[in-house]
Each structure stands twice: as C-alpha cells, then as structure tokens.
Amino acid sequence: MICRILLLIILNSCLCAATFVVNVTQSSYQAEENHSITLEWTFTITPDGPWRDLFIYCSLLTPRKELILYQVHDGVEVSESQDEQFSGRVQSDKDVLREGRIRLHVSRLRTEDSGEYYCDVNTDDGSGSGRFHLNVSAAADQLQPHTENPEPDHRGRIGLYFFSGSIRN
Numbered sequence: 076m077i078c079r080i081l082l083l084i085i086l087n088s089c090l091c092a093a094t095f096v097v098n099v100t101q102s103s104y105q106a107e108e109n110h111s112i113t114l115e116w117t118f119t120i121t122p123d124g125p126w127r128d129l130f131i132y133c134s135l136l137t138p139r140k141e142l143i144l145y146q147v148h149d150g151v152e153v154s155e156s157q158d159e160q161f162s163g164r165v166q167s168d169k170d171v172l173r174e175g176r177i178r179l180h181v182s183r184l185r186t187e188d189s190g191e192y193y194c195d196v197n198t199d200d201g202s203g204s205g206r207f208h209l210n211v212s213a214a215a216d217q218l219q220p221h222t223e224n225p226e227p228d229h230r231g232r233i234g235l236y237f238f239s240g241s242i243r244n
Contacts, residue, residue: 094119095119095201095202097119097194097195097203097204098116099115099117099206100116100117101115101207102207102208103207103208103209103210104209104210105209105210106209107184107212107214107215108211108212108213108214109183110184111182111183112180112181113178113179113180113181114179114192114207115178115179116133116176116177117175117176117177118196118198119200120173120174121199121200128149128150129147129150130147130198131147131194131195132146132195133145133193133194133195135188136191136192137190142158143156143157143161144181144192145177147172152169160185160187160188161181164182164183165179165181165182166179166182167179167180177194184211185211186212187211189209190208191206192206192207193206
C-alpha cells in the first residue's frame with residue numbers, strides 16, 4: 076500500500092514537471108532600423124510559486140557567438156551579464172513576469188540585431204525554451220541611393236556670344 080502511494084506521488088510530480096512549457100507569442104518579427112520592438116515569451120507558472128528559484132536566460136544566436144539579451148538568476152535580474160550590443164537598449168517589464176510572461180522592449184534597433192532569439196526558463200516546476208526570428212531591415216531613408224541630376228541645370232544662365240571678324244571678297 077505504501078509503495079502505491081509513493082508511486083502515485085512520484086508519478087504526479089513527474090506529470091506536473093512535464094507540463095512546463097515556454098512559448099513565443101510570434102515565431103518571427105519584422106522591424107525597421109532605429110525603431111523599437113517588444114519581444115515576448117510565455118511560460119507555465121504555479122500561482123504564488125517560489126520566485127527565488129527562477130532562472131531565465133535569453134540570447135541572440137549569431138554565427139560568431141551567443142549574445143546575452145536578458146538574464147534572471149534566483150529571481151533577480153542580472154543586468155551586468157547583458158552583452159554590450161544591447162547595453163542601454165533593453166527594458167524588461169517586471170510586472171508581467173509573475174504572470175508567466177517575459178516581455179522585453181528593445182529600442183534603437185540595429186540591422187545586426189537580426190537573427191534567432193532563444194530564451195531558456197528554469198523553475199521548480201520544470202524547464203523549457205522558446206525561439207523566434209527577428210529581421211531588422213535598414214531604415215527606408217538609407218535604402219534610397221542619393222543620385223545627382225544627370226541633366227545639367229541651365230536655368231538662370233544667359234549665354235552671350237560675340238563674334239568679331241571681317242569678311243573679304
């Protein structure tokens with residue numbers, strides 16, 4: 076009998092951990108350089124859960140290296156770990172974190188912010204991750220090449236030609 080009760084407790088705790096999910100609100104984002112964007116992930120929460128055991132690691136995966144966008148360790152934001160590329164441009168919405176949402180506002184977007192974003196969440200309830208792609212296009216005014224007018228401008232110019240010469244017969 077005791078073995079059955081222990082087995083039920085173990086199975087129940089495994090089922091709870093298996094239901095932990097991290098989702099993205101969009102699979103891809105499109106934005107323009109110098110604009111701002113709000114990136115969001117959601118994760119499964121237990122009401123009044125222990126936030127001291129919350130670990131969040133969000134980053135941009137590039138071909139060269141992984142750039143840290145946002146990190147929470149033991150429920151406390153670790154801004155010192157943020158990559159220099161994002162320094163001063165990322166604000167987190169701490170109010171929605173307790174609702175199971177990671178909402179990051181990124182300002183002054185750059186084309187090099189394009190790429191795959193990954194966020195890993197670990198709690199006492201389980202762990203999971205979510206990914207999406209961000210494409211930042213060049214600003215519209217930078218897409219238009221500056222061209223000179225190929226036609227010479229003759230407005231306002233008067234030509235005076237004087238011919239001097241003699242004709243002999």
